[in-house]
Amino acid sequence: MRPRMKFICSVAVLIATLICARDLRADEIADFYQGKTIRIIIGYGEGGGYDVYGRLAAEFLGRHIPGNPTIIPQNLPGAGSFKAVDYLANAAPQDGTYLGTVAQTVAMDAIVDEQNTIDITRLPYIGRITSNIDIGIAMPATGIKSFADARNREIIVGVSGGGSTSVVYPLALNAYAGAKFKLVRGYKGTAEISMAAERGEVDVNPAVGIPGIMTTHPEWITQHQAVILYQNALKRYASLPDVPTLPELATTDEGRTVMRVIAGTAEIGRSILTTPGVPPARLAALRKAFQEMLKDPDFLAACEKRNLMLDPGTGEAMDAIVKETMHLPKPIIESVRALLKG
16 A cells, blocks of 8 residues: 555544544533533522522533433522532532532632631633623713723612622722722612612712623613713623723722722623533533533524523533632732722
8 A cells, every 4th residue: 555545544534533432422421411400509599690690500401411311400599609618529420410609709709818718719710601791870960971980989879788799899909009098888789779879868879780681671771871980891881881890990010909909700600600520521511501501592592582591602612711819929919808898
C-alpha cells in the first residue's frame, strides 16, 4: 500500500474510532439517566424569582438530557439558601441527579461569612437562564440627569435594612465612586421605596431588578420615563448601552475590584448548578442539554407567555465568576465584609 493511501486509511480509522467513542459516551449517559428522577433543589420558598426559574428548568430541561429523566423541583429554604447549598455540597448524591438554584450572592456571602466551611467552587454551574441586574432609578421630577449629579450634590436614597443591595450599592458608590448619597432607612423593600420615590419622599430607588421592572414598569426602560443612574453588572445590559456599570464608576483599583465582586452577583442571576463530583461526561451532557433547552420553542413560548426575562449564560462563565470571587485577596474581602454590614 502506498504511503499516501496508508495515511488516509489511518486517518479514517482514527475518525471512526472517535465517532464510536463519542456515541458510546452518549449511550452511557442515556443509559444512566433513563428512568431516573433528577431533583432541582430550590433554596427559597415557593413563588419568588428563584422558585419561578427553578420550576421553569424542571419543566423543560429533562427533554434535552439523554435518557429524558423526570425532573422534580423541591424547595429547601433557609439561611439565605445556604441550607440548600449545604445539602447539595454534603448530603445529595454526587452523580448528576441533583441540581440546584441558590442565592446569586452565594460566593460573596461565602467569603464574608467567617464561619463558612463550604468551598462554593466545587459546585459547578450548568447554565444561567437570566441575569438579575439591579439599576438605580430617579424620577424625572427630581431634576437628576445622570450619576454625575450624585457626585456634585447630596441625593436622598431610600433603603431597607442590614446588608441588602439597596444599602450596599449606595454605600459602595459613596466609598469608591465619589457619590454623595444620603441613605434614608426604614423602607420594607423595593416596592415601598419605588412608591416613596414616586411621591417625592426620596430621590432615588437604588436597587430595582430589571426583570421586575420589565413586568411592572417596562416604560421606565423602553420609553426612558425614568432616569437610570447605574447598573449592577459586569457589562452593560443590551437595552441600557449608555448606563455605566458599578465597576466603571469606581475611581480606584480597589474600588473596581470590590465593585466587580458586587456586580458578579447580578451576572449569576437565576442559574442552575449541580453537586461536586459529577463525572465530567455527565456534567458536559447537562451543560449541553441546558443550552439546548434555551433554544427550545416551547421553552421560549412559555417564557414569553409568563413574562419571564431571558439573558442566558454558560455554566463555565458562571464558574469563572465564582472562582474570581472566592480567590480575592484578604484586604478586598474585608472591604466587602464592611460594606455588607452596612
